[in-house]
Amino acid sequence: MHNDVMNRFSLQGRLVLVTGASSGLGTHFAQLLAAQGAKVALAARRTDKLQDIVETITAAGGQARAFALDVTDAVGVHACLDAVDEWGVPDVLVNNAGVTVTRPLLEQTEADYDQVLNTNLKGCWLVATETARRMVAAKKGGAIINVASILGERVAGGVAPYAISKAGVIQATKAMALELARHHIRVNALLPGYVVTDLNREFLGGEAGDKLRSRIPSRRFGELSDLDGPLLLLASDAGAAMSGAAIAVDGAHLVSSL
Numbered sequence: 001m002h003n004d005v006m007n008r009f010s011l012q013g014r015l016v017l018v019t020g021a022s023s024g025l026g027t028h029f030a031q032l033l034a035a036q037g038a039k040v041a042l043a044a045r046r047t048d049k050l051q052d053i054v055e056t057i058t059a060a061g062g063q064a065r066a067f068a069l070d071v072t073d074a075v076g077v078h079a080c081l082d083a084v085d086e087w088g089v090p091d092v093l094v095n096n097a098g099v100t101v102t103r104p105l106l107e108q109t110e111a112d113y114d115q116v117l118n119t120n121l122k123g124c125w126l127v128a129t130e131t132a133r134r135m136v137a138a139k140k141g142g143a144i145i146n147v148a149s150i151l152g153e154r155v156a157g158g159v160a161p162y163a164i165s166k167a168g169v170i171q172a173t174k175a176m177a178l179e180l181a182r183h184h185i186r187v188n189a190l191l192p193g194y195v196v197t198d199l200n201r202e203f204l205g206g207e208a209g210d211k212l213r214s215r216i217p218s219r220r221f222g223e224l225s226d227l228d229g230p231l232l233l234l235a236s237d238a239g240a241a242m243s244g245a246a247i248a249v250d251g252a253h254l255v256s257s258l
Helices: 002-007 024-035 047-059 074-085 110-137 160-183 207-214 224-235
Strands: 015-019 039-044 063-068 092-095 142-147 185-192 246-249
Touching (some): 015 024, 039 074, 110 185, 142 160, 160 185
Parallel strands (some): 015 039, 092 142, 185 246
């Protein structure tokens, strides 16, 4: 029984496309999925960084290739997926590319808003719908995981466009799940809380980080490894009946007392 359950988490032989794979969560997800037996297509704008990660994965015995992708460019999305198609049609998409601009609402510009919404929401939509078209054409089911944020359900100061975009990603996930279910494509959203990465380690380790941590019921920030189980659940057959879900991984941050 135990082995049967664990086997359902296997991604052996599956092709997974990870966007925003050149740093942070994307790099971690790519390495995790490769270690679980998946062939991983790493996509991002910075292909030089991707190549280093591909070498790390292959040195560890995994299978990975790098692909150039700007998620805000529809033509580029098509071109990237055409290139991936030479390896195979993805079984799983991890829609992870994202940016933020941190400044007060009244100082945010139209350019800030466009940059964040175009990457986080429009980019998510472009990559998911084009990948889904190819899954349908290949008559294969699949899984799409849109990486949202707890800021899609609650708000914080200074990141209005980001919070708006992630709320959109959560609703987009539900809309996609509804229409793609008949094609056996599952679509779910992963909502990380504050996770320690190279980009924010200094901030979270300082005084501002201490104040933030005091508002999290578990009194801890997330580690990248905290996302491993939830990601594998949504990517694999273990989550076969899950679609349209928004799963928070945040140490109870979303349910903190007002």
